[in-house]
Amino acid sequence: MAYLDGELSPADAAEMAAHLAQCRTCQETAADMQAVSRQLAGWSTETTESGNLPPKILTGLAERAAGNAKRPKPTWSWLLTHRAWAAGAAVIVVIVLVDVFHPATQKRLISVADPYAPNVPVRQALAQPPGVIAGVIGGVVTPSPETQLLVRTADLSLTARDFDNIRAKLDRIILQFGGLVGELNLNSPNGEARTLNASIHIPAAQLEAALVEVRKLGHVDGESQRGEDVTRQSVDLTARLANLRHTEERLTEILRTRTGKLSDVLEVEEKLDQVRGQIEQSEAEQKALNNRVSFATLSLTVTEDYAKAVSTGLGGAALGGLHHASNVIVAIARAALEAGPTVLLFALLLGLPAYLLWKNFRHAR
Amino acid sequence: MEELFARYRQPLYSFFRRRLSNDARADDLMQETFLAVIRAKVRYEPRALVRTYLYAIALKQVSAERRWQARRPAAAPLTEQAASAHEDDAAIWIKQAISKLEEMDREILLLREYDDLSYSEIAKLLHLPLNTVRSRLFRARLALKNLLAGDRCQ
Secondary structure: OOOOOOOOOHHHHHHHHHHHHHOHHHHHHHHHHHHHHHHHOOOOOOOOOOOOOOHHHHHHHHHHHHHHHHOOOOOHHHHHHOHHHHHHHHHHHHHHHHHHHOHHHHHHHHHHHOOOOOOOOOOOOOOOOOOOOHHHOOOOOOOOOOOOOEEEEEEEEEEEOOHHHHHHHHHHHHHHHOOEEEEEEEEOOOOOOOEEEEEEEEEHHHHHHHHHHHHOOOEEEEEEEEEEEOHHHHHHHHHHHHHHHHHHHHHHHHHHHOOOOHHHHHHHHHHHHHHHHHHHHHHHHHHHHHHHHHEEEEEEEEEEOOOOOOOOHHHHHHHHHHHHHHHHHHHHHHHHHHHHHHHHHHHHHHHHHHHHHHHHHHHHO | OHHHHHHHHHHHHHHHHHHOOOHHHHHHHHHHHHHHHHHOOOOOOOHHHHHHHHHHHHHHHHHHHHHHHHHOOOOOOOOOOOOOOOOOHHHHHHHHHHHOOOHHHHHHHHHHHOOOOOHHHHHHHHOOOHHHHHHHHHHHHHHHHHHHHOOOOO
16 A cells, blocks of 8 residues: 555655565455546545635734834844843942052952951050169179079061062161071962061160151051060079089089999989989070060061051941942852853753753644 | 745735635735744755745644634534636636645645645645555545546536
8 A cells, every 4th residue: 555655755656566576465456446446536625715815914024024013133233222121230340340459449448357466555665674684695694683684585567558669677786786686577469468477576775765766667556565474484494404514513423432332322323314404494494584575575567558548437337238249240150150050061961852852742743 | 045035926816725724814924924924033945945845834833723713613514615706617626626626635635736846845745654645545545536526526
């Protein structure tokens, strides 16, 4: 039957034709099929009037053309007609730009970021230590009961305008007063204020004078000073040393006379070694203590000063709000950018076959 | 669009005429089919698919029309209608014979014999496997052979 309907491929059709020539049954069936088809052809329908498109269809065509014109096309005119969206986007951009580049905002950033700047300056004045012995610098201190030994430390925080020359100025001061740099750190983070942290040793007598000079380097944000009283410690040390030396002498004396058993001698020698060790230790301690007394330690923090303008409470709040808004916008943009490519990738991977399937399904219906 | 119309106007008209009892609707439905194509947002696809597309719409129209007519009791009975001058005895005889076939077989036969659709087109339109189309067509033709031959008025 497929052969009769022209549905077979040429090769199959040829095969079929060959078979038909021989097979009686198939010939009969073919004849039957053809007869039926001929009979069915007897049912004809009238021809409809040909010619122009009927009015209904013309209307439909016109409607579609109109509909197409109304549909917004993705061109510049479309953008212009959506002025609201454009305006909104512009506002957002302006917010972000103003916030980022306003100097007052930068100062706010800095003062929040800077842990070294205290809110209220602290100043504790200490009386000059009475009667520090003249021979302090570089020498061993021999205390007398009237003197007081202090280990002096000072903390100083500055905000400096002229940050570039700070280092040079500081070196000059240190040299001037015969000080030493214990430790120095310089931080220059991107987009933020630079900071300098230094631990400086200055001869105790010169400390006040040096501080005066250092304060001139910038605006003092905070200051504190401390004197640790180590007189007693020093006295104890000295007394201990004296005792140890005395013990040493006696033991040496005992060894010299060498009376007694060998084991006793050995014991004495051992004791002597011990004592000598203790003497060395105590001498080292005393030396360190003297160093600390003779050299005061200044911990200095200098922060660069960005600010030109002073913000009032209201202005600061407004800028802070702007800053928050800009943060949110930037965060959203970042999240979108970070997630964007992944979403696009999945849309392509999953969406394309899904769309094709859907189209196919629609057609099949 | 004009080309489409010119080419398929008559075939679609005949399509509707053969399947509906109400002749007047055939012309309307034929125009509706073209309108549906216009309104659909689908772009014109290559020629081979347009045929299937058109006939698919036409089939839907027919079933919609039948459902609608079934709800209206005043409609003329399906099998008999006022014999129009155009229809001769042969046509009536054939129509009767065909109406005795099972609906699916009938449709397959009509699509093959009168609308000249290929087996695969029929299969796609009616959502049937190709082999089913073949076997049912064969069966329908065999049945028709008997229906058309037997009880023939002289």
